[in-house]
Amino acid sequence: MNDVMERRGPAIEPREIMQEGEAGLRITWADGHVCHYDAPALRRSCPCAQCVNEWTGQRMLKPEAIPDEIAIADLALVGRYALNFIWSDRHETGIYSFRYLRELCEQDEAVTRES
Ligand SMILES: [Zn+2]
Numbered sequence: 001m002n003d004v005m006e007r008r009g010p011a012i013e014p015r016e017i018m019q020e021g022e023a024g025l026r027i028t029w030a031d032g033h034v035c036h037y038d039a040p041a042l043r044r045s046c047p048c049a050q051c052v053n054e055w056t057g058q059r060m061l062k063p064e065a066i067p068d069e070i071a072i073a074d075l076a077l078v079g080r081y082a083l084n085f086i087w088s089d090r091h092e093t094g095i096y097s098f099r100y101l102r103e104l105c106e107q108d109e110a111v112t113r114e115s
Contacts, residue, residue: 009030010030035102044063048091082097
């Protein structure tokens with residue numbers, strides 16, 4: 001069974017969440033996979049209702065609206081399923097489920113593999 005495709009269990013359970021400086025984040029998942037995130041890309045992927053149209057799924061946030069210097073001011077666990085980031089631009093409404101974070105990471109890896 002491929003638990004990456006399964007989207008349940010250890011692939012979306014973080015074992016360790018570490019900030020790397022002000023603009024980096026590392027998540028080690030329970031299946032042993034390690035993902036690295038950088039703050040500008042994460043901020044541009046914000047899934048909140050201000051950044052994404054809830055009805056159409058269209059991204060309202062323009063990538064160029066986010067400066068490359070953006071940093072993670074703070075982050076907090078939301079229950080057992082998500083992370084809430086507070087960004088240096090004071091945006092703090094994004095709830096990033098672990099499922100979503102894992103998907104972002106895998107999309108990134110797929111791009112890296114293809115290039
Ligand atoms: Zn947002």
